[in-house]
Amino acid sequence: xxxxxxxxxxxxxxxxxxxxxxxxxxxxxxxxxxxxxxxxxxxxxxxxxxxxxxxxxxxxxxxxxxxxxxxxxxxxxxxxxxxxxxxxxxxxxxxxxxxxxxxxxxxxxxxxxxxxxxxxxxxxxxxxxxxxxxxxxxxxxxxxxxxxxxxxxxxxxxxxxxxxxxxxxxxxxxxxxxxxxxxxxxxxxxxxxxxxxxxxxxxxxxxxxxxxxxxxxxxxxxxxxxxxxxxxxxxxxxxxxxxxxxxxxxxxxxxxxxxxxxxxxxxxxxxxxxxxxxxxxxxxxxxxxxxxxxxxxxxxxxxxxxxxxxxxxxxxxxxxxx
Numbered sequence: 001x002x003x004x005x006x007x008x009x010x011x012x013x014x015x016x017x018x019x020x021x022x023x024x025x026x027x028x029x030x031x032x033x034x035x036x037x038x039x040x041x042x043x044x045x046x047x048x049x050x051x052x053x054x055x056x057x058x059x060x061x062x063x064x065x066x067x068x069x070x071x072x073x074x075x076x077x078x079x080x081x082x083x084x085x086x087x088x089x090x091x092x093x094x095x096x097x098x099x100x101x102x103x104x105x106x107x108x109x110x111x112x113x114x115x116x117x118x119x120x121x122x123x124x125x126x127x128x129x130x131x132x133x134x135x136x137x138x139x140x141x142x143x144x145x146x147x148x149x150x151x152x153x154x155x156x157x158x159x160x161x162x163x164x165x166x167x168x169x170x171x172x173x174x175x176x177x178x179x180x181x182x183x184x185x186x187x188x189x190x191x192x193x194x195x196x197x198x199x200x201x202x203x204x205x206x207x208x209x210x211x212x213x214x215x216x217x218x219x220x221x222x223x224x225x226x227x228x229x230x231x232x233x234x235x236x237x238x239x240x241x242x243x244x245x246x247x248x249x250x251x252x253x254x255x256x257x258x259x260x261x262x263x264x265x266x267x268x269x270x271x272x273x274x275x276x277x278x279x280x281x282x283x284x285x286x287x288x289x290x291x292x293x294x295x296x297x298x299x300x301x302x303x304x305x306x307x308x309x310x311x312x313x314x315x316x317x318x319x320x321x322x
Contacts (some may be wrong), residue, residue, distance in 0.1 A: 007033060010044035012118030014057050015065075018099055019118045021080075025052060065117040066098055067227055069209055070219040072112050078103040088114075092219055101125065105185060110135070110203030111211040114219070123234040124207075130180045131233070134205035137187060139196040142172045147194065151177065155190040159183055162190060173199075207233055 005013075008022035017025070023040065025031050031038040032051040044050060050057045070092060072078070079087050080099050088100055092114070101113040101124050113124070124131060148167040155162050166178040177187060188198045204211045208229045214220060222230065 004043040004045040007031070007038055007042040007044050007050070009119070010050065011052065011057060014059070015097060015116040016052060016057060017097070017118065018121050020121070021099070022118070066094075066096060066115055067117070067222040067230075068092075068094070068098065068114040068219045069211075069214065069222055069226075070112050070114055071211060071214045071216050072104050072109055073216050074107060074109050077106050078112065088112075091217075094219075102182060104203060105188075105201070108201040108203065109216065110201075111206055111209065111214075112203070113206060113209075113222075120231075120234060125182065131207050132178050132180055132205070133182070133203060133207075134176065134178045135187060136170070136174065136176055136200075136202045136204055137191070137198060138174045138200045139191055140173070140199055141196065143169055143175065143196075148175065150194060151175075151190060155193045157183065157186075157189055157193070162186065178205075 008019045008026065011017065011022040011025070011031070012019045016022070022031075026038045026040055026042070029037050030053050032049075033042055033044070034049050038050075046059075070088070072088065075086055076091050077084055077087050078100050080089055081087060082090050089098070092098075094114070096116060098114045098116050099121075101115060101121050104110060104112050115121070148169050152165055152167040154164055162183070163179075163181050165180070166176075168176040170176055179186065183189075187201060191198050202211075209222065209226050
């Protein structure tokens with residue numbers, strides 16, 4: 001008896017879309033499993049009937065995996081949404097349904113993969129799998145001494161400090177950089193932090209596949225040698241996102257914030273909640289007075305001035321006043 005598979009994998013294996021897109025279709029109620037709306041986590045067993053937007057999806061429709069290398073021009077948007085102007089799918093106009101693996105900024109050019117095999121997408125994209133991507137970058141002014149060391153050591157961005165990378169200076173305003181991360185507009189933001197603006201950015205390599213002499217706007221199939229090495233390199237890669245670890249310097253207890261939410265003590269490492277001062281807890285019986293010491297400017301009456309007079313003296317003083 002054949003084993004069942006997750007429904008999103010079944011849909012992806014037919015070449016209809018990626019697993020992530022299949023999950024979105026299921027959540028949107030566009031997938032029927034045996035004439036009933038499919039739910040996230042459903043599994044497909046041979047003999048089940050699957051429909052997407054009214055079209056029957058069967059194992060017979062499963063197509064041979066397609067792997068393309070494309071030299072994306074500047075101005076083309078990396079999206080599968082064909083209503084978006086100058087999208088990559090309409091530009092290539094491949095006869096079968098494919099989708100890009102990862103992204104390249106609209107203002108960037110270079111190598112990008114496209115496929116109909118949803119199984120390898122996450123394995124290639126996860127930064128934790130340390131798959132290299134190489135770029136040639138040109139900036140707006142000459143590179144200062146020590147530029148390569150600063151870039152390769154990591155640059156602080158809003159997500160935290162970037163991972164160490166390889167940087168090689170190629171000319172007065174040009175350098176090569178190899179990353180294992182894929183943060184949004186990462187190279188441009190790293191350059192901006194160091195005071196440069198990116199003029200041109202081209203990706204020339206993804207893992208073992210080189211852009212080579214592939215003309216701008218043209219695509220080709222991955223060779224058997226390239227595909228074999230690519231699949232071998234991701235054989236032990238995981239498509240599961242690693243647990244996020246908060247980055248940033250922890251604030252020691254001695255530097256805890258002085259302001260916090262009323263009624264709650266300030267805690268080290270947490271952002272301030274309000275500008276109101278913390279109300280200290282009241283002590284039952286303070287051992288000593290917390291009043292500030294009086295200075296010489298404040299006159300102090302001596303106790304003898306307040307000493308009460310006796311009854312006899314009080315009577316005599318009263319008689320004299322008459």
